[in-house]
Amino acid sequence: MLSPTGRPMRFVTYAPPPPLGRFVGRLWYYAAPELPDLLERVLPSGAMSLLINLAEDELRWYDAAAPARCHRLSGIAVCGAHAEHFAIDTAEQRAIVGAELTPGGALPFFGPATEELSGTHVSLDALWGREAALVRERVLEARTPDDKLRALEAALAARLVRPRGSSDRAGDPAVDFALAAFADPSRAYTVADVTGQLGMTSKRFIRTFTEQVGLTPKRYCRVRRFQQAIAAIERGERVSWAGVAAACGYYDQAHFIHDFRAFAGLTPTEYVARRRERNHVPLDG
Known part of the structure; x- marks a missing residue:
């Protein structure tokens, strides 16, 4: 397969089944070894992602307002929910694996830090400690792109289990209701519509939603x-x-x-x- 620039590339994507699929929309592998070095603007999607650079043990991102300012992270990092564009360099995309989380799906993996991650990138070891490096090692050791995705899937699935063995860590049902309402193509729901149906105050709803999704409603x-x-x-x-x-x-x-x-x-x-x-x-x- 050729990239939009006409260079060889390989892209593999996989949607994990439940229960992980409730929190992770897709896992993906991208390799384009002949990409030229350049800065690239990434537009906001509102989604959070976990990224693993397979080519080097570093990930980099650049401020939208000051592209010359480079932030350097470890080779496995979290991209928080963004409402602004930022920049990366294409050298990072020569071999990379990622997990795109569903809206509100970060809670089992990052807990209360979900809101704090909004608009920024953080090395995963700041959240998971030594386990972050071990996850990257397992993904690196996996031979094929499919194997790498399965290794990442297993690592994320393990995070869904509470220490005492109970089931996945669900978020607030009010947020689930709101996300479904906002995605309803038949009607443009407002925050007032949602809070009215939930019987919540606007202030409480906004606080709960932001803590779980990383952005205000x-x-x-x-x-x-x-x-x-x-x-x-x-x-x-x-x-x-x-x-x-x-x-x-x-x-x-x-x-x-x-x-x-x-x-x-x-x-x-x-x-x-x-x-x-x-x-x-x-x-x-």
Whole structure:
């Protein structure tokens, strides 16, 4: 398979079954050994991820406002829920494995730190101690891409079991209800709609949701709508910005373009022209 730049690549993805599948949307392996060295903007998805660099024991990310500022982490790290874009360098993507968590699915793995991880990246050893390095070693030792994904799956599944052997660590049912409501394509639920149906105060709901998801309900919904627009673009259809705005629930085309620029740092037209793959845009220079 060739990457969007025409270079050889391999991409393998796997959706784990329940109970892990409730918390992990997909595991993935990506290898593109001939990628050129460049900085690349990553657009916000609102999801949290666990990343393992297989090529070197380091992961790097760069501030959106100051791309020259490099943050260096160990080769296994957590990317918190983001509502802003950030930058990475493509050398990290020459061989990498990741786990994309479901919205609200981080609680079993990171506990109360979920909210603190919002908008940043953290070496996993800060959360899991020595176990983080052991997980990376097991994934490195696995021979094939599928084996590597199974090794990561086993490590994550082990985190679902409480010390006393009880079942997975579920979050607050109110958050599960809210996430399902926000994903309902038949109606645009507001925070007021959800709190009214739950019988919770707005303050309590926002606090509970943010602790479990890593973003406030309002920011989560904005990022989700932004990603719906990205999905419409990536379907490869002839894009009408007015049509995308209407389909994704924006007030009008101007509102859509303003919100898109706020999250991407680019207009929709610039994104279409410059993207390398979904949510990834090479930076100039």
